[in-house]
Amino acid sequence: MSGFDKTPRGPRAVRRETSDAEDAADLQSNLSDLAGLVVGTLGLEDLLARVATFASRAIPGADGAGVTLLDVSQDSHRVEALAASHPFVSQLDEIQYVTLQEGPCITAARERRTVRSGSLGGERRWPRFGPRVGRLGIHSALSLPLILPGQLVGALNVYARGKDVFDDRAVELGELFASPAAVAVHNAQILTQALALTTQLQAALSSRPVIDQAIGLIRGRSGGTAEEAMDRLRAISQAEHTKVVDVARHLLDEAVGRARARHNRG
Incomplete structure (x- = not known):
């Protein structure tokens, strides 16, 4: 007997193999695009939007996708950032996270597992x-947690208008996409936090000389210590609900104004 299977393959089997090959090619193409994202050249929201767009292309049957940075506990969830590939996804995520605070993405993140529904209109879980x-015409959802070892980054939400769109193959491809997506999203999140901290430190460094000058001005008037002068700045800041550096700048501006007035009179 020959070692080859000579059983004829019907058109359906051939179409299935062709479809699987196309799905795999789409996944690989969008993973390549994902890997090509240079963290730092894009803002966090722009990067999340790119990831959502790649997901909508990579997962067969998807009409749109959204990416959410989500901090979830057993009792609540907090959305840190979200982006979508299409406007209707933003509308659905607004309903899920803000209006109703329930839905497949929240469940996927909270339980750290893939969640799928093919008939949202009759879904008892939500x-x-x-x-x-x-009622808005969206009937299928596939939600995947974005997870790193020991850490939940967020979740990926994929929607389709038809019923029972996301089969086991779509789930498999979605999970293959979600792992590198979690890395890209997490790296962008860390960079954004680092840039924010750098901005805060730069602001603090630039404001320090102004505060020091104001402390010197107060000490020249009162004869007190630097600590007492700083306490005075903080007290004014709290009373006027103004930043300490703004209080200091105002005191210096007043002092300069008075000095110029004296000079002009003289």
């Missing part, structure tokens, strides 16, 4: 979210 988005 009795408010499901029927509402079903």
Whole structure:
């Protein structure tokens, strides 16, 4: 007997193999695009939007996708940032996270597992979210947690207008996409936090000379210590609900104004 299987393959089997090959090629192409994202050249929201767009292309049947940075506990969730590939996804995520605070993405993040629904209109797991988005013409959802070892980064939400769109193959490809997506999103998040800290430090460094000059001015008037002068600045800041550096700048401006007035009179 020959070692080759000579059983004829029907058109459906050939189409299935062709479809699988196309899906794999789409996934690889969008993973390459994902790997090509240079963290730092894009803002966090722009990067999340790119990731969402790549996901909508990589997962078969998707009509749109959203990426959310989500801090989830057993009792609550907090959205740090979100972006979408299409405007209707932003509308659905607004309903899920803000209006109703229930839905597949929250469940996926909280339970740290892939969540799928093919008939949102009749979905009992989310009795408010499901029927509402079903009435908007969205019937399928695939939600995947973005997880690093020991850490939840957020979640990826993929939507389709048809029913039962996301089969096991879509789940497999979605999970293959979610792992590197979690790394890209986390790196962007860390860089954004680092840039924010750098901005704060630069602001602090630039404001320090102004505060020191104001302390010297107060000490020249009162004869007190530097600590007492700083306490005076803080007291004014709290009373006027103004930053200490702004209080210091105002005191210096007043002092310069008075000095110029005296000079002009003289």
